[in-house]
Amino acid sequence: MHTLDLPGLAADAGAEHAAGAALAGLTTLRLGGRCTHLVTCADTGSLVAVVRALDAAGVRTLILGGGSNLVIADEGFDGAVVRVATAGIDVDGTLVRADAGALWDDVVARTVSAGLGGIECLSGIPGSAGATPVQNVGAYGAEVADVLERVELLDRRTGERHWVTPDALRLGYRTSVLKHRDDALVLAVEMRLRGDGLSAPLRYGELATAMGGEPGARLPVDEVRRTVLGLRAGKGMVADLTLDDDTPDHDSWSAGSFFTNPVIEHADLAGVLGAIAARVGGDARVPQYPADGGRAKLSAGWLIERSGFGKGYPGEGSPARLSTKHTLALTNRGAARTAELLALAREVRDGVHEAFGVRLVPEPVLVGCEI
Structure with missing residues (x-):
């Protein structure tokens, strides 16, 4: 680690650096020790520059998004943790583009407010947009594979940026070719949604029952989102819930x-x-x-x-x-x-x-x- 000037690298790339940072507060489990270096990247350009430099120098690196699907050892991480804090969300008709660091539920909320259907059943899932194709995130009968148009990746072996279509990711049940490997970094995702204000056909019995509908029904996206959030909260499956006395749940x-x-x-x-x-x-x-x-x-x-x-x-x-x-x-x-x-x-x-x-x-x- 001494061969690379991490503070200088972060400043040059427009990122922020912290030495010996605690990681527990960056995960939804609130678990994990400290890292040697934490570099926070708020835009895609700085993210690419930092990761390219760390890879070229052979620095052990952990990419951290929303921290919702991560368990970090008590000993922490001996190396550089790169926190993806990019947050852009763009809606163009029925095409939605989100930076990897955008909070996933912010993406869902934005699409629902625009009257777009397709990811409303994925409301309330903590974490970042960049993790969704890695895990093929899903809930209540829907998954990201249903709407994914393409994904922008940084090939960490060559340093090149490129877009891939879903067939290249071999998306399966809570998995893809991106899971359990670190040679490709998600930079952005694009999804094609429905523009008629109605949800995707309801596939999950519990959700259909809660809405008084039948499996296969298409209902207003804002109503589906509200119901999903209620169901998830009832199971404690929404991040940062509090109890009636404002103590953490x-x-x-x-x-x-x-x-x-x-x-x-x-x-x-x-x-x-x-x-x-x-x-x-x-x-x-x-x-x-x-x-x-x-x-x-x-x-x-x-x-x-x-x-x-x-x-x-x-x-x-x-x-x-x-x-x-x-x-x-x-x-x-x-x-x-x-x-x-x-x-x-x-x-x-x-x-x-x-x-x-x-x-x-x-x-x-x-x-x-x-x-």
């Missing part, structure tokens, strides 16, 4: 859904359902949804609860607990350490596997730590 100190819903191969499904029947009872209604290749997607939250892990597990006094509203979220109750959160994640993962033979996979990116 620690159920919202999470990384959202900590585990992805498991996708079971067709050949394995009968065995899993048999294990569920043996533990829960043969008349149990197991939530399952069709997945690609004849596979079945099961509800991770349902499996967690039936494995003996209830809301708020392991109970009062534990610094890391399952949300009191939604068992799929692991939460920091205000004084947790990353190691404690990961110990809970390990216990839940192993408990589900022991009960049903299903291995849950964490959704957040783990930095300097593992389950």
Whole structure:
């Protein structure tokens, strides 16, 4: 790290530099130690210049967006953390362009206010726009893949900027070719939405029921957004919620859904359902949804609860607990350490596997730590 003048680099690129910065406050879990350097880039030009310079110098680098899908080790990060703080949002007809650092819910709110439909079901999801194609972010039956037009990337191997279409990203359930790799950095996303003021067809039963509609209905985008925000808040799945006395709602100190819903191969499904029947009872209604290749997607939250892990597990006094509203979220109750959160994640993962033979996979990116 001493071969590069980080303060000088940040100033030259129009960015801001801080040495030894705490990372916990930059993540929705409020977990993680300090980094050696933090460089904040408020425009795409400075972001590209900083990342190019760090890569050319061989400096270990972590790109940080909204911090909503990230678990950072208690030891922090020995290197340079580049915080993407670009925030531009442009609406041109039905085409929406957002800088990678734009808060995702700001993007959704802007489109809804413009009467555009397509991402209203993704309201309230914390984090930045640049993370959405990486994770193929989705909720309530919708996902970014439904509307994505193209993505601007910085190829960190060559330093070149270029646009790619969704087929190049191999978007799947909560994944893409960009996940778990760092040689391509999202700079901006473009989406094509609907211009008639109505939502995409409702695909999720809970949402349709809450709105008094039928699956497949198209309803006013502002009403759908309001309903989704209410549903998410009821599960503690909106960042920075507060209680009636204005104290923090620690159920919202999470990384959202900590585990992805498991996708079971067709050949394995009968065995899993048999294990569920043996533990829960043969008349149990197991939530399952069709997945690609004849596979079945099961509800991770349902499996967690039936494995003996209830809301708020392991109970009062534990610094890391399952949300009191939604068992799929692991939460920091205000004084947790990353190691404690990961110990809970390990216990839940192993408990589900022991009960049903299903291995849950964490959704957040783990930095300097593992389950």
